[in-house]
Amino acid sequence: PSPALNVRGLSVTFGTRQGPVPAVVDVDLDVAPGELVALLGESGSGKSVTARAVMGLSTGNASVTAEQIRLGDTDLLALPESEHRKLRGARMSLVFQDALSALNPVLSIGDQIGELFRTHRGMSRRQARAEAVNLLGQVGIPAPTRRVNDYPHQFSGGMRQRILIAMAIALRPELIIADEPTTALDVTVQAQILELLDSLRRELNMAVLLITHDLGVVSEVADRILVMYAGRIVESGTADDLLSRPGHPYTQALLRSVPQADTRGQELYAIPGSPPSPANQPSGCPFHPRCTWAVDECKTTRPLLTLLAGGRAAACHRTEEVLDAAVTG
Numbered sequence: 001p002s003p004a005l006n007v008r009g010l011s012v013t014f015g016t017r018q019g020p021v022p023a024v025v026d027v028d029l030d031v032a033p034g035e036l037v038a039l040l041g042e043s044g045s046g047k048s049v050t051a052r053a054v055m056g057l058s059t060g061n062a063s064v065t066a067e068q069i070r071l072g073d074t075d076l077l078a079l080p081e082s083e084h085r086k087l088r089g090a091r092m093s094l095v096f097q098d099a100l101s102a103l104n105p106v107l108s109i110g111d112q113i114g115e116l117f118r119t120h121r122g123m124s125r126r127q128a129r130a131e132a133v134n135l136l137g138q139v140g141i142p143a144p145t146r147r148v149n150d151y152p153h154q155f156s157g158g159m160r161q162r163i164l165i166a167m168a169i170a171l172r173p174e175l176i177i178a179d180e181p182t183t184a185l186d187v188t189v190q191a192q193i194l195e196l197l198d199s200l201r202r203e204l205n206m207a208v209l210l211i212t213h214d215l216g217v218v219s220e221v222a223d224r225i226l227v228m229y230a231g232r233i234v235e236s237g238t239a240d241d242l243l244s245r246p247g248h249p250y251t252q253a254l255l256r257s258v259p260q261a262d263t264r265g266q267e268l269y270a271i272p273g274s275p276p277s278p279a280n281q282p283s284g285c286p287f288h289p290r291c292t293w294a295v296d297e298c299k300t301t302r303p304l305l306t307l308l309a310g311g312r313a314a315a316c317h318r319t320e321e322v323l324d325a326a327v328t329g
């Protein structure tokens with residue numbers, strides 16, 4: 001199927017007193033209708049900046065360039081801001097981590113959801129209220145007919161996140177970008193919210209780009225995974241391939257740092273060091289100071305994202321060996 005979202009060569013560069021600082025470099029990404037793609041990386045890797053750029057939201061004093069950003073057959077790069085704004089919420093929407101600050105504290109949930117239908121669909125107050133009740137039911141809010149009159153603070157964190165998702169899907173967008181939608185929630189509620197996103201994208205044939213730092217979160221629901229490090233995609237492929245046989249040492253390290261049933265009670269692996277700041281990138285492979293596979297070449301030569309068998313890709317000088325190691329254990 002032709003992608004719902006199609007991005008080629010996206011770069012975002014911040015202007016600073018020290019000069020231009022690249023936060024996102026040459027990112028390609030596609031999400032097909034009904035597909036859930038995870039954009040995975042530690043905080044500061046450029047994931048949220050990528051999301052904002054795709055949505056056409058302000059990225060501060062950054063310059064955004066791309067060869068292509070398309071939503072279905074619409075060329076987003078050619079759209080004036082006023083047109084872009086109309087698409088947001090209608091054809092693509094964003095779900096944030098912090099539902100409490102994304103919702104208006106002094107409006108009932110029904111009024112907030114209803115507002116979308118009244119503005120975009122020209123519905124009457126009564127029709128909009130009825131739609132809001134339907135939506136709340138669809139995202140699993142119990143007793144929606146009663147709860148539609150409640151205010152955000154009267155809901156639990158998990159329920160508030162469901163309400164944000166209800167608002168995001170209200171106008172049946174082709175694309176949802178969920179930026180760390182479950183980070184603030186406890187593990188059980190996280191799983192429930194992911195299940196909800198997972199079932200809704202199938203039901204509504206929506207493309208979902210799920211942004212997260214938590215590989216545990218994506219392993220159950222993602223069809224494909226893009227791993228981001230220091231502003232670039234360093235590995236991409238199906239979730240099955242990446243999780244069973246990572247081809248990049250960074251993906252491998254992220255996997256090792258996810259709690260597994262058989263590692264319970266053991267001390268969890270933590271990747272040494274921290275990701276580089278965009279203003280101060282290491283030479284060669286940006287992962288080399290933290291990489292257990294690093295060789296001399298890694299300090300001088302940046303590996304390019306290279307297509308491998310099976311439609312996957314990795315940016316590492318030693319991918320073949322890393323893949324072999326995964327197989328032989």
Ligand code: SF4
Pocket residue numbers: 248249250285286287288289291292293294295298303315316317318319
């Ligand atoms: Fe590690 Fe070298 Fe591969 Fe970078 S290129 S991930 S430093 S082995």
Ligand code: MG
Pocket residue numbers: 043044047048180
């Ligand atoms: Mg972020």
